[in-house]
Amino acid sequence: MDTLPSGVERAIENLRAEALDHGTRYIYDRIGEHLAPWGEAGRVRCRADLNWHLDFLLGAVAVGDPGPFVNYLSWLVDLMRSYGVPGDSVELSVEGLASVLRKRLSSEQWAEVAPILAAGIQSLASGGVASADAAGGIAPTHSTDSDVAPATRQQLMSALVAGDAVRASGIVSGVTRQCGYLRMAEGLVQPVMSAIGEMWQRREISVAQEHLASAVIQKLLVREFVNAPFADPVPRSVLLACVASNYHQLGLRILADAFELKGWSVEFLGGDTPTGDLVRHVESTRPDLVALSLSLGRQIPILKDVVAGIRERLGSGPPRIIAGGPGLTGLGFLCPRLGLDGCYPSVASVPDLGP
Ligand code: B12
Incomplete structure (x- = not known):
């Protein structure tokens, strides 16, 4: 059921290889001498990082908000620092991508992407968000x-x-x-x-x-x-899954445990659940609630596909669909744009689990 990207998403996908070549050249033309100690591996790493930039950019495009891209850049700057990579190389790499996308996207497509890239560059210039x-x-x-x-x-x-x-x-x-x-x-x-x-x-x-x-x-x-105390069973069911490519299952496991302790009937599918299989499973088991987890902003388009797939097959009635996880940190306000019934930062904040 993995749907093909459309519009600007598809255009960016089509430009991916060119954007990686161009972005790598853009950086090496400007700070190549600082990157020389990494040799050829530096170029390979640089391309891989640009590839990630595009994935998180697409996460932001999917919700029409710079949040997922800005969060990612803030994390990346910290990471780069620990590798001794010059701080301004991240800024340069985003500028490199911006320069190729500005040239190659249509003006309508560029209008969707430009504010996201600009917010990213601005957050880098102001030093990013401090880590917890x-x-x-x-x-x-x-x-x-x-x-x-x-x-x-x-x-x-x-x-x-x-x-x-x-x-x-x-x-x-x-x-x-x-x-x-x-x-x-x-x-x-x-x-x-x-x-x-x-x-x-x-x-x-x-x-x-x-x-x-x-x-x-x-x-x-x-x-x-x-060894924890379990409540008597209640006639409510929940299905929990990490979206495809999310291997972080511990947080969602704790949410599954919380429902089980409350007496709900629980199906926990664990990490990296393929979208098509997940949607088909929801269709056949018809739970009252679906709880999805994502760890990285680049998984937002996948979350969007899962929600759209479930709604397409089952209409706008049950199940309710909620989401959470580090990939949505600080982005709960995007929940309606994703077609979700709720986004929660923690297990304790899920209303179904309240007293
Ligand atoms: C353990 C770990 C892993 C393990 C996961 C093992 C497993 N079986 O789960 C492995 C090794 C697989 C892994 C891989 C990677 N990881 Co990792 N990982 C972690 C780490 C250290 C702990 C995760 C965890 O268990 N936390 C404890 C649980 C209890 O907390 P939680 O996940 O946040 O869940 C809570 C809430 O978010 C919420 N919640 C979660 N899901 C849901 C869903 C719903 C519906 C609701 C309501 C609530 C909810 O409730 C939970 C309880 O409070 C985190 C650090 C962190 N900040 O969490 C990094 C972290 C998430 N990983 C990170 C990264 C970068 C990666 C890799 C990309 C590394 C790499 N280069 O390969 C890969 C990506 C793999 C993938 N595609 O998913 C980054 C993400 C950075 C970012 N901001 O984008 C983090 C933040 C580390 C860091 N500081 O850099 N990782």
Whole structure:
């Protein structure tokens, strides 16, 4: 069911190879001497980065708002800094893309894309958005009323980064005893995993350490979940899936757990669910609610396709469709443009799970 892009999206897709060539030349013509130490690998990396730019640009085009592109650039600048890549190279690369798109898109198409690129360039010029960690400590990304002491989060982070599953287990169990499974998951695990992501981004830990931390925490969550108190079953059903190309399933798993603890009938499809299969599954199982997760703004067009596919097959009645995840951080206001019934930054903020 993977629908073909139309209009400006299709035009950008058709220009992709040319835009990558042009953008790479544009950068090397201007700061090639600074990039020389990376040799040929630098050019390959540069093309790959431009490819990502286009994907996130398409995410923004899909909703007619610069938000997904601006968020991405802000993250990218931090990442580049940790690799010692000159800060202005990101700005140059966006300018390079802008110069080729301005020339090759029609004036109507360019009018859709220009404000997004301009907002991106402007955000880079003003230094981007500060990361949560730069604001100090390991704070929950979504809620402010966490029961978990900052020192406890710090201890869990150190244990996970050291791969010390026994120490991590003691901390997670202690917090669950204190405040219950869901408050532990959102007040402790979510902010700690977010901080671990930032350490990876700054190259303070390796990919292997991040993978180990994820694997350990997933096991500990399962253990706490099976021992949590379950409500009696209720006649409500929810289907949860990460959209295609989203491999981040831990957050959605916690949402699935929250519904299960409330007595809902739950189907959790996990990461990277192909759009066509997802839509067909919704059509055959007819859940009351569909909950979708995306981790990157480049997945917004995929989310849009899933929602359109479900509506096309089942009309505008049930199921309700909601979405969340890091790919929508700060972008909840775009929910109507995506055809969604709700966008929520956290499990605790989903109204169906309220008291
Ligand atoms: C673990 C991890 C991975 C693991 C995921 C393993 C797994 N089985 O889930 C792996 C190794 C696969 C991975 C891969 C990548 N990752 Co990663 N990853 C993370 C990390 C460190 C933790 C994710 C996590 O589990 N968080 C804990 C959960 C509980 O939090 P959560 O996901 O935010 O979910 C909460 C809410 O968002 C919300 N929620 C989530 N979904 C939904 C849905 C609904 C309906 C609702 C209501 C709410 C909701 O509720 C949850 C509970 O509060 C994050 C850092 C971070 N900030 O989260 C980076 C992070 C998300 N990854 C990132 C990146 C860049 C990548 C890669 C591109 C890296 C690469 N070069 O390959 C790939 C992309 C893979 C893909 N295509 O999806 C970036 C994204 C940057 C950005 N802003 O765009 C982050 C932010 C790291 C960083 N700081 O740079 N990653």
